[in-house]
Amino acid sequence: MSDAPFDAFRFAHEHWDEIAWLSQNTNHLGPSRIVQEALAEAVRARHYEGYPFAPGAPELRDLVLKDLGFPADAGLQISAGGTEALYMLIRALLAPGDEVVASDPSYLIIHRFIELAGARTRNLEIYAPPFRLTAERVREAISPKTRMILLIDPLNPLGSGYPAEEVRAIAEIAHDHHLLLLNDVTYRDFADRPTLAATFAPEETLTVWSVSKNCGLAGLRLGGLAGRPELVARVAKFNTNDLGVNVLAQAAAVAALRSKPTWIDGLRQQVRANQERIREVVAGVPGASLPVFPSQANMFCIDLGGTGTRPEAVQREMLLTDRVFVRAGNYLSPRFGGRFVRVSFSNPPEDIERFARSFPRAVELLRSAAPAPRPA
Numbered sequence: 001m002s003d004a005p006f007d008a009f010r011f012a013h014e015h016w017d018e019i020a021w022l023s024q025n026t027n028h029l030g031p032s033r034i035v036q037e038a039l040a041e042a043v044r045a046r047h048y049e050g051y052p053f054a055p056g057a058p059e060l061r062d063l064v065l066k067d068l069g070f071p072a073d074a075g076l077q078i079s080a081g082g083t084e085a086l087y088m089l090i091r092a093l094l095a096p097g098d099e100v101v102a103s104d105p106s107y108l109i110i111h112r113f114i115e116l117a118g119a120r121t122r123n124l125e126i127y128a129p130p131f132r133l134t135a136e137r138v139r140e141a142i143s144p145k146t147r148m149i150l151l152i153d154p155l156n157p158l159g160s161g162y163p164a165e166e167v168r169a170i171a172e173i174a175h176d177h178h179l180l181l182l183n184d185v186t187y188r189d190f191a192d193r194p195t196l197a198a199t200f201a202p203e204e205t206l207t208v209w210s211v212s213k214n215c216g217l218a219g220l221r222l223g224g225l226a227g228r229p230e231l232v233a234r235v236a237k238f239n240t241n242d243l244g245v246n247v248l249a250q251a252a253a254v255a256a257l258r259s260k261p262t263w264i265d266g267l268r269q270q271v272r273a274n275q276e277r278i279r280e281v282v283a284g285v286p287g288a289s290l291p292v293f294p295s296q297a298n299m300f301c302i303d304l305g306g307t308g309t310r311p312e313a314v315q316r317e318m319l320l321t322d323r324v325f326v327r328a329g330n331y332l333s334p335r336f337g338g339r340f341v342r343v344s345f346s347n348p349p350e351d352i353e354r355f356a357r358s359f360p361r362a363v364e365l366l367r368s369a370a371p372a373p374r375p376a
C-alpha cells in the first residue's frame, strides 16, 4: 500500500452508506423516528422560509436549562454546535499572552481556537493513570498568566470521566485564583455520575453543551453555552449567528430533548454493551490495549503501542478494505497520537461486529508487513 496522502473523510463521505462511522463520536442510536417526525413537520410548515427567533426557540431554551439543571434565569447562548460557542467564548474572554491549563491528549480544536486568540495552552500530559487532570497538577500549572482552565468531562478522546470530588477541587482552584473554568460537557449523558463544575463555581464556569452526541444530531449543528448571565452576555457580543441558529435543527433538538427520558437509558445500555464487546476484541489482539475502561463517554482510545503498527495505517486499512472508520490519534495528541486509534461506539451492534472482524485483521496484516524490530 502506498504512503501517498489519502483523504479519509473524502473517501468516507463518498461511501457514506457503506461506512461504519466509528470515527467522530457521532451517535447512530439516537431517537431517529422522533427527530424525523419533527423535521418533517417543520419542513411541512415551511419554517425554513423565515428567520428563527434569534435567541432560540423558547421551548428549546427551557429544555436545555432543565437538562443541565440550571435555573431558568441562567445565561444561555444557542449556537451552531458547541464548536461555535467554544470559538465565541475564547474570542471574547482570552487576550494575547493569556494561558489556559489544558491536557494532552485533548480535543485540539479548542486549543487551536485558543492559539488564534493569541493565548496559549499549557498541556498537562495525561496519557497515564488516572488519564485525566488532577487538581494537584492543575494547581502546579497555574502561572501569573493563567486565565482559564479547560475541563472536558468526559474527555475526548480517552473517555475518562471526573469524579465529583475532583470536579469540586478543580472548581475551587478556579474560584480561588479568579480563573475562568471552561467545562465542556458534550459527552455528559454517557457518564454514570456526571458532575457539572458550575455546581461548585457558578461565577467562574462556562458550560458548553451540545446535542450532537447525546441526541444524535451532529449533522444539524446545534449546541451552545450556559453560565452566569453577565458572563454569557460578554460572550454573546461575539455571536456571528445574529439572525439565529438553523430552525430545523432547533425543531429536532426540541423533539429529542423533550422525549429524552424515554430513550436515554436504552442508548446508554447499548453503548455499554458495545464497549464491552470492543474490549473483548482488543483483548484478543496481542500488543493492543485500552488505556481507559469503562469509558464514561461514547468513545475511547485503543493503544497500538505493542503491535508494531501505525495508527494512520490501521485507520486506512480498516476504512479502505472494510469500510470501518476509526480515527488515528494524531489529530488528538501531538505527543501520544502516534500510539492510538480512537473508536466510538454509539452505533448499532452490526457496526461493532464489523469492527470486531476488521480490527484484528488489519492489525495482523500490518504487523506482518512491518519490518522486524532491530535488536536493542
Ligand SMILES: Cc1ncc(COP(=O)(O)O)c(C=O)c1O
Residues within 6 Å of the ligand: 024, 025, 080, 081, 082, 083, 084, 107, 152, 156, 184, 186, 209, 210, 211, 212, 218, 221, 222, 223
Ligand atoms: C470535547 C468536544 N467538545 C465539543 C465538540 C463539538 O461538538 P459540536 O460542535 O458538534 O457540538 C466536540 C466534537 O467532537 C468534542 O469532542
